[in-house]
Amino acid sequence: MCGRYAASRRPEDLAGLFGVEKWEPEETLAPDWNVAPTKSVYAVLERPVKDAADRRPVRQLRPLRWGLVPSWAKSPEGAAKMINARSETVHEKPSFRRAFEARRCLLPADGYYEWVTGAQERELEEKGRRKRTRKQPYFVTPADGSVMALAGVYEFWRDPTLPPDHPQAWWATCSVLTTEAEPEPFAGADAAGTGPRSLAEIHPRMPLVLPPDRWAVWLDPAHTDPAELRSLLAPPPPGLVRAYPVTTAVSDVRNNGPELLTELPAPEESTLF
Numbered sequence: 001m002c003g004r005y006a007a008s009r010r011p012e013d014l015a016g017l018f019g020v021e022k023w024e025p026e027e028t029l030a031p032d033w034n035v036a037p038t039k040s041v042y043a044v045l046e047r048p049v050k051d052a053a054d055r056r057p058v059r060q061l062r063p064l065r066w067g068l069v070p071s072w073a074k075s076p077e078g079a080a081k082m083i084n085a086r087s088e089t090v091h092e093k094p095s096f097r098r099a100f101e102a103r104r105c106l107l108p109a110d111g112y113y114e115w116v117t118g119a120q121e122r123e124l125e126e127k128g129r130r131k132r133t134r135k136q137p138y139f140v141t142p143a144d145g146s147v148m149a150l151a152g153v154y155e156f157w158r159d160p161t162l163p164p165d166h167p168q169a170w171w172a173t174c175s176v177l178t179t180e181a182e183p184e185p186f187a188g189a190d191a192a193g194t195g196p197r198s199l200a201e202i203h204p205r206m207p208l209v210l211p212p213d214r215w216a217v218w219l220d221p222a223h224t225d226p227a228e229l230r231s232l233l234a235p236p237p238p239g240l241v242r243a244y245p246v247t248t249a250v251s252d253v254r255n256n257g258p259e260l261l262t263e264l265p266a267p268e269e270s271t272l273f
Contacts, residue, residue, distance in 0.1 A: 001084050001114075001178055001203065001205045001206075001207075002083070002084055002112050002150065002176045002178060002206070002207035003036075003037070003083065003084075003113075003114075004034065004035060004036055004112065004113040004250070004253075005035045005109045005110075005111065005112035005113065005150075005207075006032070006033045006034070006035065006109060006110040006111055006112070006113070006139070006260070006261060007029075007031070007032050007035050007041060007042060007107075007108060007109050007110060008031035008032065008033055008110055008258070009031075009108060009110070009147060010031075011023055011025075011028055011029075011042065011061055014042060014044070014061055014108050014147070015061055017108075017147060018044045018059070018061070018106065018108070018149075018215070019059055020044060020059050020060060020061045021058050021059050021060065022049060022058050022059070022060045022061075023060060023061035023062070027062065027063050029041070029042060029063055032256065033110075033256055033257055033258055033260045033261060034250055034253060034255060034256045034260055035066065035109075036066075036253045037066055037067050037080045037083045038065060038066060038067050038080055039065070039066055040063040040064065040065055040066075041063065041064060041065075041066050041107055041174070042061055042062075042063060042064075042107070042108055043061070043062055043063070043064045043105040043106065043107055043152060043154060043174055044059065044060070044061055044105060044106040044107075044108065044149075044215075044219065045059075045060055045062060045103070045104070045105040045106075045154060045219060046058065046059050046060070046219045046220060046221055047060065047103075047221060057220065057221055057222070059219065062172070063172075064105070064154055064172045064173060064174040065171060065172065065173045065174070066083055066173070066174060066175075066176075067080050067081075067082050067083050067173055067174075067175070068082040068083075068085070068095065068096070068099070068153065068154070068155050068173045068174055068175040069082070069155060069157040069171055069173045070094070070095045070098075070155060070157070071098070071155055071156060071157055071158075073157060076157060076159075076171060076173075082095060082173075082175055083175055083176060084175055084176050084177070084178045084205075084207075085100075085153060085175045085176070085177050085178070086177075086178055086179075087151070087177045087178060087179045087208050087233040088179070090153065090177060091226045091229070091230060096153055096175065098155075099153035099154060099155045099175075100153050100226070100229065101224045101226065101229070102221055102224060103153060103154045103155060103221070104151070104152070104153055104154075104218050104219060104221075104229075105152045105153065105154050105174060105219070106149040106150065106151065106152065106210065106215060106218070106219065107149070107150040107151075107152045107174065107176060108147050108148070108149060108150075109147065109148040109150055109207075110141060110147065110148070110261070111139050111140050111141030111142070111148060111241075111261075112139075112140050112148070112150075112206075112207055113137050113138065113139055113140075113246070113250055114137070114138055114140060114202045114203045114206075114243075115135060115136065115137050115138070115203075115251070116135055116136045116137075116138060116196060116201075116202055116203075116267075117135055136245055136248070136267040136268060137245070137246050137247075137248060137250050137251060138196065138202055138243045138244060138245055138246065139243065139244060139245075139246045139261055139263075140186075140199065140202070140206070140241050140242075140243045141241060141242060141243075141261075142240060142241055142242075143186075143187035143188065143239075143240060143241055143242045144240075148207075148209050149209060149210050149211075149212070149215065150176050150177070150207045150208065150209060150210075151176070151177040151207075151208040151209070151210045151218065151232075151233070152174045152175060152176050152177060153174065153175055153177070154172060154173065154174040154175075155172075155173055155174075156170055156171065156172055156173075157170070157171040157173065158170055158171075159171065176207050176208075177207070177208040177233070178205045178206060178207055178208060179205070179206060179207075179208045179233065179235050180200075180204065180205065180206075180235075181198070181199040181200040181202070181203055181204055181205055181206040182198060182199045182200060182206065182235060182238050183198050183199075183200040184198060184238035184239065185197050185198050185238075185239070186198055186199060186238070186239060186241050186242055186243055187239055187240065187241060187242040188242045188244075195245070195267065196243060199241070199243065202243060206235075208233060208235065209235075209236050209240075209241075210232065210236070211236050214232045217232060218232055244263040244264070245263070245264045245266065245267040245268070246260060246261060246262065246263065246264060247259070247260060247262065247264065247268065248268050
């Protein structure tokens with residue numbers, strides 16, 4: 001899954017990396033090393049510019065609220081539970097189907113956090129049952145220091161309790177697509193066996209990262225064929241990321257700073273492998 005990630009890159013840097021044509025300086029977000037559900041996050045997307053005479057899709061960098069609210073929802077109360085969409089079923093689930101066909105985005109990230117659990121806790125988690133408190137957090141990030149492009153979908157929701165001209169009348173929200181975690185060893189895996197050696201040993205799911213050669217088709221709203229789009233959802237090649245233990249302070253959403261990404265020489269709490 002993806003329940004927390006880091007996004008500290010400057011918008012001008014993201015604009016250059018993703019070929020963004022339009023972004024508004026007044027919408028600049030502060031660097032965030034502990035992005036949690038319902039926060040505003042940067043998204044790269046393509047759509048016509050509002051009120052522009054030219055209606056061609058323009059690649060934009062825009063802030064979206066993390067936690068998708070379907071357009072038909074009566075209220076936004078379930079947004080915090082809609083932070084992830086399974087890539088295997090996103091094309092058929094009512095909450096995500098329309099967004100998958102027409103409103104896809106990329107969510108830039110330095111990397112994401114995941115919490116390692118013991119063997120018994122892991123068995124319960126895989127069965128979808130309640131588990132005990134998560135343990136040691138790990139940070140998963142590209143081995144070469146590049147930016148992760150998380151596959152996402154976005155949606156617009158109209159708040160019926162507010163007048164049309166109210167600045168908060170429309171919500172723009174998003175979800176991160178997830179896939180089965182990579183079982184192959186990641187870059188720098190601990191051969192001694194004192195820590196997780198693959199993403200699958202950290203968590204059974206992982207966010208879907210799209211390589212640059214898939215960005216154009218994924219973002220283009222003219223591509224609406226579910227079969228074509230689903231062909232883009234294959235996980236990237238293995239061995240492109242590394243994972244390392246970080247402070248358990250990241251477990252508290254009130255903590256936020258670059259120190260959360262500091263690599264620890266060993267986990268703070270024991271884990272079972």
